[in-house]
Amino acid sequence: MTTPATDWLRLDRQICFSLNAASRAFGGVYRVLLRDLGLTYPQYLVMLVLWEHGELPVKQLGEHLRLDSGTLSPLLKRLEAAGLVRRERSASDERSVRVRATEEGAALRERALEVPRRIAAATGFGLEEIEDLRSRLDRLTSALDEAALTE
Amino acid sequence: MTTPATDWLRLDRQICFSLNAASRAFGGVYRVLLRDLGLTYPQYLVMLVLWEHGELPVKQLGEHLRLDSGTLSPLLKRLEAAGLVRRERSASDERSVRVRATEEGAALRERALEVPRRIAAATGFGLEEIEDLRSRLDRLTSALDEAALTE
DNA sequence: CACTATTAAGTTGTGCACAACTAATTGGCT
């Protein structure tokens, strides 16, 4: 009892589509929750990293977020224009630009505290179930990154 | 033993980030595989639906893919320019535009047949493990859509 | 020290996602 080859092309068999759809569904929920904070979802992720690690160069920010300067440069420019972030050239290495939250940006953290709880509630998943899913996804990402290199 | 509230803001606790990262990691692998076919990943998804369902209106295409005309109209225009798809106004309802694969577009299916297998290999996951993950993600998407409505 | 390779950030161009809007058509209702 084998599956016809063409069946593997069915949309509902594509794990990647489910992944993509889930990611965009999250986007919709975040969009509503973050509107009050004046942040988009990627901007929110940047603020999370800054809140957690303090000042750090664009390069390291990108490593945390899996994003390059092509995405981060304009995004950070918008965050700076919004007064949430400051960028300044590193004195020790003038190639590097260090990013940090302004006072206003730091203050935003308080208002962001309830976001994860509301997101968790929206998923309808239990905490350990979320954790389990997260670890599977991280393993998946590692495998895909690995494969991309040898492809 | 409770978790400090601020810990929930850690990037590595955000299920959504893992999801987003996995989705983008998939993007990288698909980009390589689809380059030969001359398709982007969203265009590939459109072709999957057309191969599976034959001719259908933009509206229904969007329902399958969870996309609106704002995304689909320009995407379909590019597919049409590439000669893979044709669009024509429905005679019975002139609001509707019916989309179908051209001969060239249909022929592309043969070359796409190996894509899912190569993707599955890249994940390093077994088939039942993929299936399990897929169903969890679909459940997650449903819950998030539900929550977005009542938010 | 001089020269080259590497690294960091930014820019440009393409494509996707989505909100908000417009234009055209259709359906329902009185």
Add this chain to the structure above:
DNA sequence: AGCCAATTAGTTGTGCACAACTTAATAGTG
């Protein structure tokens, strides 16, 4: 029939992702 609400595509504008490139600074090597 006449009118209004709903439906379907498309357009416009903003922001993100990423490849390919540029510019400037640093590190490494002979």
